[in-house]
Amino acid sequence: MPTIETDVRGFVTDNFLFGRKNVSLAGDDSLLEQGLIDSTGVLELVSFIENKFKIIVEDDDLVPDNLDSINRLIAFIETKLDEAK
C-alpha cells in the first residue's frame, strides 16, 4: 500500500525533477533552495495535495514551513488528515 511518503516523493520526482536519477533529494532538502519549485510549482503542489488526500489547504497554510521539503509535506498532510478525523 502506498504511503504518504511514496505519493509525495513520486509527485515531486515526476513533476519537478522529471524523473532524473542523478539528482538525489533528501527528506529535509529545501525545494526552494534546490531550485525545484517555481511560482507555479507551489500551486501544482497544493492542487496535488488537495486532490490526492482530499484535504483543504487554507491560505494560512501556504508557508514554506509546511511545504518546503518532503518531510515537511508529509508532516503537514498527516496533521491535516488527523484534524479531519
Added chain:
Amino acid sequence: MCGIAGIQRFDGQPIGREMLDAMVATLDHRGPDANGVELRGAVGLGHTRLSIIDLSGGVQPMVLEDDELVVTFNGEIFNYIELRQELIAHGRRFATTSDTEVLLQAYAQWGEDCVQHFNGQWAFAIWDARRQKLFLSRDRLGKRPLFYTVSGKTFLFASEVKAIFAHPSVSKAIDPVGLDQLCTFWSAQPPRTIFAGINLLPPGHSLTVQDGKLTVAQYWDLDFSETLDNVSARELEEQLLDLLTDATRLRLRSDVPVGAYLSGGLDSSITAALAKDLNREKLCTFSVEFENPEFDESVFQQEVVQRLGTEHHTVRCSHDDIGRIFPQVIRHTETPILRTAPAPMFLLSKLVRESGIKVVLTGEGADEAFGGYDIFKEAKLRRFWSRQPESRVRPMLLKRLYPYMKNIQSQPPAYLRAFFGVKPQTVGHPFFSHLPRFELTSKLKAFFTPEVLAATFDNDPLTEAEGNLPMAFADWDDFSRSQYLESRGLMPGYILSSQGDRMTMANSIEGRFPFLDHRVVEFAAKLPPRLKMAGLDEKHILKNATRHLVPDSIRQRSKQPYRAPDAQSFFDTDSGIARFEYVDAMLSPSAIADAGLFDPEAVSKLVEKARSGAAIGTKDNMALVGILSAQLVVEQFVNGRPVDVPESACV
C-alpha cells in the same frame, strides 16, 4: 529587403556560379522579385531582391566600375536622399536613384567609416577589388542578420544559415556551448550561434576579410554615460516627439505602399498614428487576434483603428494554427526558441503579403529604449525591497507588477519572498536586473544529457557575458544597466531576429522600426531614468509626449507583454493527444536519444505533464517549447529532413 550571400576563396581559385546560385536559391523568400550574382575571380557575391526603392534602378549586386567596387546589400539606408546630396557636393556622380548606390558611393568616399553616416537597417558586403578587401557590416542594433564561417580555405557569408549550409564543405552540428548560452539568455551570444563553427556578426560591428585574415571591429555601442539633467521634462517631450516624427518620416520612404502592425499596445499605436499623420493617404494596419482570450488584445486594436480610421486587416490565431506552422517557423528562426510567440508573427506577415503590402512599420524598440518591460519594474521593486528585506508590505508590490499572471496573483507572501527576494550577494551584481530571468531559463539545463553537460562544463555563460560588457557599464545607474542588457541581449538575440526579421522575411515582408532610429535610441539613453520609469509608470515620457496621438485607454492600460499559447499549441489537454504527428515523433524517446541533447526519460515525464495539461508554469512551458524546437532544428538542419505539416493536418 533582400537576402545576401557570398564566397571568397583564399586559395585564389575562381568561384563557380552554380555554387553561389545554390546558396542564393535558399534565400528566395527574402527577395522573390529578382536575383543575381556577380563573380570576380576568387570572390562571388549573390543577391535576392525584394524591390522597394528605385524599382528599376536598384538591381543587385551593384557594381561601381570606376572604383572597382561590388556590393550585395540587404536593408535600407533611410537617409539616402540627404546622403546623395552630400556625396554629390563631394563631386560624386550617380547613375541611379537607389539607396544601394548611395551605400557604394559613401564607401568610395568615406571608406569603412561610411557606416557612421547611415541611418538605417543593413547587412551588406562590399568587394573592394583595388584593396583586395571584403568589407561586411551590420546595422547598429541588429535589425538585419549576417552569418559567416570559414570552411577550409573558403570564407562564406549569408543572411541566413541555410545559405551557408548549401555549401557542401560546411559541416552541420549543434554547438553545445551555443545551446548552453541559449538556455541562459534565450539566444546564443554572437559571434557564437547554435551551430558549431557558424558565426553571427554582432550588431554595431564590421568585418573585414583581407589576405585570408578576418578582423571584427565594433563601430557603435549604446552608451548611457551622459544624462540630460538640466533640460525640463516638457522640452525633452517636445524633442522626443520631433525625433520620433522624423524617424517615422524617413521610414515612410518607399516606392511601394507602407502598412503598419497594431498590437493593441502603446508603441505600435504611436508608430501607426505618426504614419497616418505624415501620410494622409489610406493606411493599412494589421493585427493578430487570438482565439484564447488570455492572449487576445483585439478590443484595444479596434480602439486604435477607430481613432485613426485605418483599413484594418486581422488574422485569427488558434492553438492548432501555432502547432501546424511551428516546424516551418523553426526553419526560419534557425535556432531553438523558448516561446511560441514568433509563430503568430509568421501568420501576420502572411496576411500582409496576401493584402498586397511589402513594408510594415512596427513598434519594436520602444520597450527597450523607454523602459517598458516588466523586467525593469521588477528590478526596481526588488531593489526597493532589498533595502528592507524583512518588510511584509514591500513584496506585495510585486503582485501589482503582473496583473495578467494568475499564478503570481494567487501566490502566498512567503513564497513571493522566496521567488523575488534579493539575496545579499546579488545586490551589486552587474546582471542584478536580469538574474531572475537567467536563473529561471537555466532550469532547462536540467534536461541536458551528460554529454552536453560535459561539453559545457568549463563554460560559464554569465562570467563570459560579464567579460564582454563595456568598460563604462560599471559607472551607469541601475536602470541604465538593465536597459543596456535588454537592448544588447534579448532585443537583437530574439525580438528582432526570431520574432522579427525571420518572421517578416519568411513571407517577403520588410519591417521598419521608427523607435530603433539610432537618433531616438541615443536620445532615450540620455534621458534621466525617472522620466522613463516615474514611480512604477513605465514609458512615462513617451506616454506624455504622445498624448495627442493615442487614445487615453491605450496610454493608461496596464502593460501586457505580447505572448502566445505554448504547450496548449502542441497538445489537446482534454484528450491528452498531440495535435500533430510530428510532435510525438520529435519528442519520442528514440528521437530525443538520437539528437543527443536532452535526457529521454526526463523529456518523457515533461511530455506526460504537458499532455495532461499540468504544465502550467513558465519553466515547464519554456522547456517544452525549447526542447521541441531544438529537435526541429536538429531534424531540419543537421539531419537535413524538412518537417512539413499539411494545411489540413490535425490528429
